[in-house]
Amino acid sequence: MSDHNYVPSSKLGKWFNDRLPLLSLSAHLREYPTPKNLNYWWTFGGILTFCLFGQIITGIVLAMHYVAQADLAFESVEHIMRDVNYGWLIRYFHANGSSMFFLAVYIHIFRSLYYGSHKSPREVIWIIGMIIYFLMMMTAFMGYVLPWGQMSFWAATVITNLFSAVPFIGESITNWLWGGYAVDSPTLTRFYALHYLFPFLILGLVILHIWALHIPGNNNPVGIDVKKPSKDTVPFHPYIVIKDLFALLVFLTLFAFFVFYAPNLLGHPDNYIEANPLVTPTHIVPEWYLLPFYAILRSIPDKLLGVVAMFASIFVLIILPWLDTSKIRSAIFRPLYKQFYWILVLDVIVLGYMGALPPEGIYLLIARVATAYYFIHFLVILPVLGSKEKTIPLPLSISEPVLNEASDVVKNNKMNTE
Amino acid sequence: MSEEKKPKRRDFLYTASYAVGAVGIGAAVWPLIDQMNPDSSVKALASTEVDVSLVEPGKSITVLWRGKPVFIKRRTQEEISEARAVNLDDLIDPEKDEDRAKNPEWLVMLGVCTHLGCVPLEDKGDYNGWFCPCHGSHYDTSGRIRKGPAPENMQIPKYEFVSSNIIKIG
Amino acid sequence: MKFYFKIIFILFILFTFNNQKIEAGENNKEFLKVDWSFKGVFGKFDRASLQRGYQVYTEVCASCHSMKLLSYRNLAEKGGPEFSKEQAKAIASNFELTDGPNSDGDMFTRSAKLSDKFVKPYQNIQEAKASNGGAYPPDLSVLVKARSGGANYVYSVLLGYDDPPSDVILDDGVYYNTYMTGNKIMMPNPLSEGLVEYNDGTKATEEQMTKDVVTFLAWAAEPHLEARHKIGFKAIIYLLILSILAYFSMKRLWSRIEPEV
Numbered sequence: 001m002s003d004h005n006y007v008p009s010s011k012l013g014k015w016f017n018d019r020l021p022l023l024s025l026s027a028h029l030r031e032y033p034t035p036k037n038l039n040y041w042w043t044f045g046g047i048l049t050f051c052l053f054g055q056i057i058t059g060i061v062l063a064m065h066y067v068a069q070a071d072l073a074f075e076s077v078e079h080i081m082r083d084v085n086y087g088w089l090i091r092y093f094h095a096n097g098s099s100m101f102f103l104a105v106y107i108h109i110f111r112s113l114y115y116g117s118h119k120s121p122r123e124v125i126w127i128i129g130m131i132i133y134f135l136m137m138m139t140a141f142m143g144y145v146l147p148w149g150q151m152s153f154w155a156a157t158v159i160t161n162l163f164s165a166v167p168f169i170g171e172s173i174t175n176w177l178w179g180g181y182a183v184d185s186p187t188l189t190r191f192y193a194l195h196y197l198f199p200f201l202i203l204g205l206v207i208l209h210i211w212a213l214h215i216p217g218n219n220n221p222v223g224i225d226v227k228k229p230s231k232d233t234v235p236f237h238p239y240i241v242i243k244d245l246f247a248l249l250v251f252l253t254l255f256a257f258f259v260f261y262a263p264n265l266l267g268h269p270d271n272y273i274e275a276n277p278l279v280t281p282t283h284i285v286p287e288w289y290l291l292p293f294y295a296i297l298r299s300i301p302d303k304l305l306g307v308v309a310m311f312a313s314i315f316v317l318i319i320l321p322w323l324d325t326s327k328i329r330s331a332i333f334r335p336l337y338k339q340f341y342w343i344l345v346l347d348v349i350v351l352g353y354m355g356a357l358p359p360e361g362i363y364l365l366i367a368r369v370a371t372a373y374y375f376i377h378f379l380v381i382l383p384v385l386g387s388k389e390k391t392i393p394l395p396l397s398i399s400e401p402v403l404n405e406a407s408d409v410v411k412n413n414k415m416n417t418e
Numbered sequence: 419m420s421e422e423k424k425p426k427r428r429d430f431l432y433t434a435s436y437a438v439g440a441v442g443i444g445a446a447v448w449p450l451i452d453q454m455n456p457d458s459s460v461k462a463l464a465s466t467e468v469d470v471s472l473v474e475p476g477k478s479i480t481v482l483w484r485g486k487p488v489f490i491k492r493r494t495q496e497e498i499s500e501a502r503a504v505n506l507d508d509l510i511d512p513e514k515d516e517d518r519a520k521n522p523e524w525l526v527m528l529g530v531c532t533h534l535g536c537v538p539l540e541d542k543g544d545y546n547g548w549f550c551p552c553h554g555s556h557y558d559t560s561g562r563i564r565k566g567p568a569p570e571n572m573q574i575p576k577y578e579f580v581s582s583n584i585i586k587i588g
Numbered sequence: 589m590k591f592y593f594k595i596i597f598i599l600f601i602l603f604t605f606n607n608q609k610i611e612a613g614e615n616n617k618e619f620l621k622v623d624w625s626f627k628g629v630f631g632k633f634d635r636a637s638l639q640r641g642y643q644v645y646t647e648v649c650a651s652c653h654s655m656k657l658l659s660y661r662n663l664a665e666k667g668g669p670e671f672s673k674e675q676a677k678a679i680a681s682n683f684e685l686t687d688g689p690n691s692d693g694d695m696f697t698r699s700a701k702l703s704d705k706f707v708k709p710y711q712n713i714q715e716a717k718a719s720n721g722g723a724y725p726p727d728l729s730v731l732v733k734a735r736s737g738g739a740n741y742v743y744s745v746l747l748g749y750d751d752p753p754s755d756v757i758l759d760d761g762v763y764y765n766t767y768m769t770g771n772k773i774m775m776p777n778p779l780s781e782g783l784v785e786y787n788d789g790t791k792a793t794e795e796q797m798t799k800d801v802v803t804f805l806a807w808a809a810e811p812h813l814e815a816r817h818k819i820g821f822k823a824i825i826y827l828l829i830l831s832i833l834a835y836f837s838m839k840r841l842w843s844r845i846e847p848e849v
Contacts, residue, residue, distance in 0.1 A: 431840060442827075
């Protein structure tokens with residue numbers, strides 16, 4: 001990883017670094033050669049790191065006041081909102097931070113899909129990323145239960161009930177998850193414990209994710225490898241640091257708009273009603289970032305198969321590096337893939353939209369079509385495209401001209417499929 | 419010559435950015451620290467009103483104020499005289515009884531031993547006052563430390579009689 | 589560049605349809621709209637309206653609806669009705685609650701203090717239901733946030749009592765309401781002209797009382813709204829300034845290596 005022969009400038013620094021090479025690590029991160037043609041879609045990794053730390057810090061602070069017990073939880077959250085100094089700010093940051101975290105992660109993932117960042121040799125980075133994404137969804141789901149509103153309770157009930165679909169042992173699994181015969185205080189307390197734990201697992205995986213990235217180095221918009229570091233790359237500090245910082249500030253401006261002016265826009269009013277096991281809300285919906293999966297779940301008429309389909313939709317993403325057979329990474333040079341990419345984006349948005357609507361009539365039909373298309377995209381279209389698609393010739397290198405989308409370049413190099 | 423100018427302008431931009439950034443970080447960090455300060459529901463309980471109409475001379479009550487015990491003793495004339503007669507030079511923590519109990523009949527003090535925080539017992543000890551069983555501190559009828567490891571007299575909180583029968587503490 | 593337009597288009601679609609998402613198809617009647625003083629970037633509560641709204645709540649609603657998340661001291665805190673501390677103390681002392689045990693082991697009644705939560709009309713949900721024909725009058729502390737449509741919805745419901753259309757049969761104790769989800773409500777029309785005699789002399793029309801009480805409820809649900817707007821404005825201006833500084837720093841730094849970035 002690091003073949004710097006970095007020597008700290010001070011004696012104390014050298015003494016310490018010989019025993020724990022943190023200063024070498026810091027030097028590596030500062031000097032890390034980053035492709036100089038990265039566009040703003042590459043700033044979301046840094047933004048995500050901010051989101052993770054933001055959620056952890058505000059989460060720990062909230063945990064100083066929150067009470068994880070069914071009779072007291074809702075009231076404790078209102079206590080935070082009303083009595084704790086700046087409690088309202090910290091709570092709204094944490095709640096909207098969750099949405100911002102997912103917004104950033106979806107952009108980050110879709111960046112990867114467009115530019116082929118999931119392809120060889122970055123498969124492990126991608127898989128670790130998928131695990132992080134899965135843990136994020138579990139963390140967010142459990143976090144949403146904690147205020148113990150109507151949506152908290154019923155979303156927990158619906159999703160934990162899914163496990164009863166498992167043949168033979170389903171009911172035992174569900175009771176095991178609940179710690180009882182229904183969602184109740186024991187469920188709440190264990191969700192709280194795990195909600196506190198998972199972000200630290202995510203943090204560890206993020207370190208592995210970045211470590212794995214630093215082996216081959218970043219992908220870039222044209223999807224070709226770095227030929228000459230001195231011409232194609234810039235040191236991470238200060239060039240990428242400042243760009244990430246700028247992008248983060250723009251992101252934070254959007255974040256601030258939600259926190260200060262529309263703090264409940266992305267939430268559901270029913271969650272300001274205390275949980276009532278005897279009254280079901282008219283429409284049970286998860287938070288927006290889980291809606292596509294919810295739509296897939298509900299589009300299959302069979303309970304068990306619906307669960308299978310939902311998990312399959314994530315699994316299909318995990319094995320993506322092997323489904324997408326094209327040798328060309330970036331969609332810039334894959335005109336046909338580019339079209340299918342945008343259709344996929346539309347498909348996911350449609351799925352999300354359907355997830356918020358009752359699974360009836362035309363809505364159910366659309367959800368089913370969109371679900372089918374989702375799987376067709378990954379399992380049929382991508383493998384076929386790899387072999388059939390006619391791609392545009394790649395540029396010679398990153399620093400060689402030129403980044404108009406379909407550049408017509410002098411030579412083909414051996415990365416082309418012809 | 420233009421070399422001289424360039425660094426200055428460049429530095430100004432960077433310095434300005436750092437400065438503005440630092441302000442922002444400070445502003446962002448403050449709520450995270452302030453949230454640990456007593457919240458408004460705790461501050462609302464910062465003062466307590468106590469009705470002492472049922473306390474007979476020679477008797478005392480203990481009330482909870484800000485999470486700590488407060489002894490409210492209605493002293494007999496004997497106890498008051500005893501407290502006033504003490505020579506200040508004999509005291510570990512010299513303090514006049516008049517300064518501790520403006521209304522001599524009523525002694526209002528924090529029932530917390532100034533040594534390590536235990537709650538002293540009433541009507542015990544060698545000085546007719548309180549005795550702390552943890553490490554053997556003796557307090558007199560004015561709540562002053564007379565013998566033992568405690569360094570200071572039991573603390574007098576802010577209080578006032580809002581009516582003849584009601585004391586507001588805090 | 590085309591890329592960015594696609595993203596913006598998608599976001600536009602998302603936001604345009606966001607508001608109609610779930611409630612589409614339920615109630616097609618659009619709510620009555622009020623130009624609330626607390627809406628918008630610089631929104632603030634009208635103090636006088638909050639005080640009148642509190643009066644309406646206390647005199648009309650509090651006999652059935654609790655507001656258990658509010659404390660009497662909130663009435664004197666900044667950003668709310670801003671009664672003086674003495675006034676709030678006097679208001680609190682009008683209410684009795686059970687406290688204890690005392691040193692004899694008994695529970696006793698005493699008048700409320702600033703630090704107490706608003707006294708509830710019923711001991712528990714069961715008593716509330718039993719006294720109201722089986723329907724629980726919901727706690728109003730966060731009601732405005734707990735209903736889709738917020739203040740406009742609550743306002744509309746309070747003014748939405750009408751005669752039912754001919755094809756709707758109502759049971760005893762059920763009333764027709766144009767804006768209530770499902771059109772049936774078990775609360776009779778609570779407000780009528782002149783029901784409350786406002787302390788500040790304002791004419792107590794139905795619209796006035798509804799506007800005042802909904803303003804009060806909106807504050808009750810979001811007592812820190814004014815601070816949030818104030819800090820938010822500063823925060824966003826600050827972020828815009830810092831973004832601009834960062835942008836120019838970035839350009840300056842990159843000019844070292846990219847002659848025409």
